[in-house]
Amino acid sequence: MRHVISVLLENESGALSRVSGLFSARGYNIESLTVAPTNDPTLSRMTIVTIGSERRIEQIIKQLNKLVDVVRLTDLTEVQFIEREIMMVKVRAVGEGREELKRMTDIFRGRILDVTESSYVIELTGDDHKIAAFLDTLGAENIIEVVRSGATGIARGEKSLKV
Amino acid sequence: MELSGGEVLMEALKEEGVEYIFGYPGGAVLHIYDALYQQNSVKHILVRHEQAATHAADGYARSTGKPGVVLVTSGPGATNAVTGIATAFLDSIPMVVISGQVPSRLIGSDAFQEVDCVGITRPCVKHNFLVDSLENFASTIKKAFHVATSGRPGPVLVDIPKDLTTPDIKVPFEYPDHVEMRSYSPPELGHPGQIRKAVDLILSAKRPMIYSGGGVVLGDASEQLCALTRELGFPITQTLMGLGAFPASDKQNIGMLGMHGTYEANMAMHECDVLVAIGARFDDRITGEIEKFCPYAKIVHVDIDPASISKNVVVDVPIVGHVSQVLDAMVALVRESSRRPEQAELDSWWAQIKKWQDEDSLGYDKTADIIKPQAVVESLWRATKGDAYITSDVGQHQMWAAQFYGFDKPRRWINSGGLGTMGFGLPSAIGVQLAHPEATVACITGEASIQMCIQELSTCLQYNTPIKIINLNNRYMGMVRQWQEFGYEKRYSHSYMDALPDFVKLAESYGHVGMRIDKPGDVDDAIKEALSLTDRTVFMDFITDQSENVYPMIEAGKGHHEMRLNPWKEPA
Numbered sequence: 241m242r243h244v245i246s247v248l249l250e251n252e253s254g255a256l257s258r259v260s261g262l263f264s265a266r267g268y269n270i271e272s273l274t275v276a277p278t279n280d281p282t283l284s285r286m287t288i289v290t291i292g293s294e295r296r297i298e299q300i301i302k303q304l305n306k307l308v309d310v311v312r313l314t315d316l317t318e319v320q321f322i323e324r325e326i327m328m329v330k331v332r333a334v335g336e337g338r339e340e341l342k343r344m345t346d347i348f349r350g351r352i353l354d355v356t357e358s359s360y361v362i363e364l365t366g367d368d369h370k371i372a373a374f375l376d377t378l379g380a381e382n383i384i385e386v387v388r389s390g391a392t393g394i395a396r397g398e399k400s401l402k403v
Numbered sequence: 404m405e406l407s408g409g410e411v412l413m414e415a416l417k418e419e420g421v422e423y424i425f426g427y428p429g430g431a432v433l434h435i436y437d438a439l440y441q442q443n444s445v446k447h448i449l450v451r452h453e454q455a456a457t458h459a460a461d462g463y464a465r466s467t468g469k470p471g472v473v474l475v476t477s478g479p480g481a482t483n484a485v486t487g488i489a490t491a492f493l494d495s496i497p498m499v500v501i502s503g504q505v506p507s508r509l510i511g512s513d514a515f516q517e518v519d520c521v522g523i524t525r526p527c528v529k530h531n532f533l534v535d536s537l538e539n540f541a542s543t544i545k546k547a548f549h550v551a552t553s554g555r556p557g558p559v560l561v562d563i564p565k566d567l568t569t570p571d572i573k574v575p576f577e578y579p580d581h582v583e584m585r586s587y588s589p590p591e592l593g594h595p596g597q598i599r600k601a602v603d604l605i606l607s608a609k610r611p612m613i614y615s616g617g618g619v620v621l622g623d624a625s626e627q628l629c630a631l632t633r634e635l636g637f638p639i640t641q642t643l644m645g646l647g648a649f650p651a652s653d654k655q656n657i658g659m660l661g662m663h664g665t666y667e668a669n670m671a672m673h674e675c676d677v678l679v680a681i682g683a684r685f686d687d688r689i690t691g692e693i694e695k696f697c698p699y700a701k702i703v704h705v706d707i708d709p710a711s712i713s714k715n716v717v718v719d720v721p722i723v724g725h726v727s728q729v730l731d732a733m734v735a736l737v738r739e740s741s742r743r744p745e746q747a748e749l750d751s752w753w754a755q756i757k758k759w760q761d762e763d764s765l766g767y768d769k770t771a772d773i774i775k776p777q778a779v780v781e782s783l784w785r786a787t788k789g790d791a792y793i794t795s796d797v798g799q800h801q802m803w804a805a806q807f808y809g810f811d812k813p814r815r816w817i818n819s820g821g822l823g824t825m826g827f828g829l830p831s832a833i834g835v836q837l838a839h840p841e842a843t844v845a846c847i848t849g850e851a852s853i854q855m856c857i858q859e860l861s862t863c864l865q866y867n868t869p870i871k872i873i874n875l876n877n878r879y880m881g882m883v884r885q886w887q888e889f890g891y892e893k894r895y896s897h898s899y900m901d902a903l904p905d906f907v908k909l910a911e912s913y914g915h916v917g918m919r920i921d922k923p924g925d926v927d928d929a930i931k932e933a934l935s936l937t938d939r940t941v942f943m944d945f946i947t948d949q950s951e952n953v954y955p956m957i958e959a960g961k962g963h964h965e966m967r968l969n970p971w972k973e974p975a
């Protein structure tokens with residue numbers, strides 16, 4: 241199953257490679273991994289999307305917890321949570337297709353960030369389903385370039401991950 | 404007090420109560436060596452190869468419970484140390500390694516003798532640090548010792564750029580008296596509810612089995628393990644790493660389990676209905692084929708590392724905590740309770756175990772006219788009254804040492820189990836001997852393994868460590884040869900040790916005593932003679948049976964109940 245794990249780690253050089261090294265050394269899947277500092281400059285927050293059996297996920301969480309740089313973590317998949325990812329996609333936009341693309345972007349609540357005679361750069365935010373659906377709609381033949389931030393996530397309600 | 408980086412390190416080591424530091428100098432640590440020269444609280448042991456520094460520190464740690472300390476230079480010094488760091492990591496041995504690094508401003512420039520030491524060692528340390536300022540040096544060392552020795556122990560490396568140890572750059576020195584790390588708090592106390600549940604299960608067992616491991620040695624809980632085992636009257640098996648925590652000579656001990664464990668221990672594993680795993684990690688060498696592992700058992704598992712639990716085998720009652728605390732609590736609950744397992748059931752379980760013991764799975768031909776390696780180990784055991792410190796290398800000799808030297812005390816059996824590092828035996832023995840100057844220390848090795856760190860014979864002379872080297876010389880990488888015999892139709896591909904040195908002359912050239920023994924009748928006397936040379940390192944080259952195999956054995960894909968037994972049988 242797909243799990244979204246949020247990790248607070250010491251904002252120190254090398255902390256990221258401890259996490260990524262753990263995943264490659266133990267052969268765990270990484271679907272995506274994002275990391276950036278938080279409002280507390282001593283902490284980074286990382287979101288890891290991984291896939292595995294329940295036992296595998298349990299090991300991943302235990303092994304992450306074992307890393308000395310990991311301060312706290314939570315498996316968001318266990319609670320109600322919001323997942324967001326940002327994507328920018330450069331698409332071919334010519335002739336009649338231009339209008340259609342604009343309409344689709346509106347329906348998906350995306351934004352057109354850049355326009356040339358033959359292309360658009362569209363920004364879209366959402367979870368992985370929405371992003372996949374949008375890419376589908378665009379059609380592989382029209383896509384010039386895709387860049388995705390990787391998923392970030394946060395629990396709904398009062399629950400929070402902080403020190 | 405204002406101190407330079409080198410002096411900070413020396414003061415910090417002194418504060419930590421460090422007795423010995425095992426090392427080898429080089430450019431990046433010259434300032435530190437200069438500070439070392441000007442103090443006299445920490446003794447430095449100059450090895451002949453950095454791998455040996457780590458193994459010696461490791462032997463010191465295993466035999467004392469205190470962390471081993473290593474000092475190496477940047478680049479090749481650090482990479483040479485990696486094997487020993489990984490060895491300590493896989494066996495959870497507390498160790499602090501200080502490595503020099505090129506000056507801060509040169510990091511990342513492919514400077515002379517620069518390697519990314521923190522990067523190279525990351526997967527084989529419990530944690531590591533690159534020191535970024537002299538102000539943080541003392542607190543980093545404090546953290547290093549704390550992390551290395553607490554929770555599940557392990558090696559910690561501190562990489563220190565050369566500019567931070569410059570003699571004329573000084574900072575006020577204050578050694579922290581405690582450590583604050585919000586991201587590190589190893590578990591201590593086992594959950595009382597889980598402990599209760601475990602004891603309930605244990606007291607309801609009909610065919611119980613205690614399976615204990617290195618965690619009991621690491622956690623100094625031998626006394627508690629004995630108390631629980633004796634209170635319950637259960638059979639106990641120990642892993643290679645756990646040997647000695649429960650006395651081998653005790654009737655309740657039914658030997659090691661696993662690939663080369665005894666028939667009775669493995670059969671009892673297969674048939675038991677309650678398995679109590681204590682400080683052991685269900686390594687693949689002990690489980691055999693995982694699908695066939697303990698098919699009838701409910702399993703209790705006590706371990707300080709949550710990640711050890713249900714990693715390889717899913718258990719029924721996990722208890723995360725320090726083994727001595729958890730065992731204390733268990734013993735108290737058992738003593739409080741009036742319940743006991745059904746005595747009749749326990750008796751018939753023991754009767755069954757006796758039958759398996761009658762198989763005499765460690766039996767070997769004692770009448771052969773060629774030296775049997777097992778007989779050498781038994782002779783050593785008799786001559787030392789089972790009370791020596793034994794280090795070992797890796798191979799058949801290691802297994803025979805484990806099978807035939809009955810360890811009655813913890814921290815007496817020093818070997819590389821997890822990584823299986825050939826070359827470990829001699830340098831680790833140096834560390835053990837330094838820690839226990841009056842004790843008998845023997846290194847049971849093979850002619851292939853001993854050559855991997857043979858240069859340390861020179862260190863033995865320099866520091867007068869009177870180790871007794873027992874070389875079980877079968878002219879083969881015996882363990883490799885055995886696998887080739889069983890699995891590759893005796894195609895002995897590159898497992899023959901050709902062009903061996905004359906070990907007697909070799910030992911003599913290093914200033915030691917060399918002995919060559921090739922007759923079974925000479926074994927006892929030779930060992931006695933060697934042991935009588937209490938102030939000399941003695942290299943005993945035993946010419947042993949080349950064709951001897953380690954039995955019994957669980958082969959790949961087999962379960963505990965499918966052991967391959969020695970085809971040789973004691974004539975009736």
Ligand SMILES: Cc1cc2nc3c(=O)[nH]c(=O)nc-3n(C[C@H](O)[C@H](O)[C@H](O)COP(=O)(O)OP(=O)(O)OC[C@H]3O[C@@H](n4cnc5c(N)ncnc54)[C@H](O)[C@@H]3O)c2cc1C
Nearest residue numbers: 616617618622643644661662663682684707726820821823
């Ligand atoms: C050639 C060769 C053959 C081998 N054959 C065998 C064999 O036949 N049988 C065998 O048993 N091994 C064998 N081994 C060794 C094997 O590879 C493993 O090293 C060994 O089985 C692991 O032992 P252990 O489970 O006791 O774990 P260890 O590696 O000693 O781990 C200790 C466990 O205890 C935990 N722990 C540590 N401190 C504490 C504490 N304070 N409180 C609670 N828990 C703690 C740790 O978290 C860890 O899970 C062989 C090795 C070699 C090289």
Ligand SMILES: Cc1ncc(C[n+]2csc(CCOP(=O)(O)OP(=O)(O)O)c2C)c(N)n1
Nearest residue numbers: 798799800825849850851852879880881882
């Ligand atoms: C550094 C290292 N290289 C290779 C191996 C693989 N290996 C395991 S046992 C063994 C042979 C050991 O031979 P020897 O020391 O003579 O011991 P014997 O088995 O003959 O008793 C080898 C090569 C290892 N464990 N360690």
Ligand SMILES: [Mg+2]
Nearest residue numbers: 849850879881
């Ligand atoms: Mg050999």
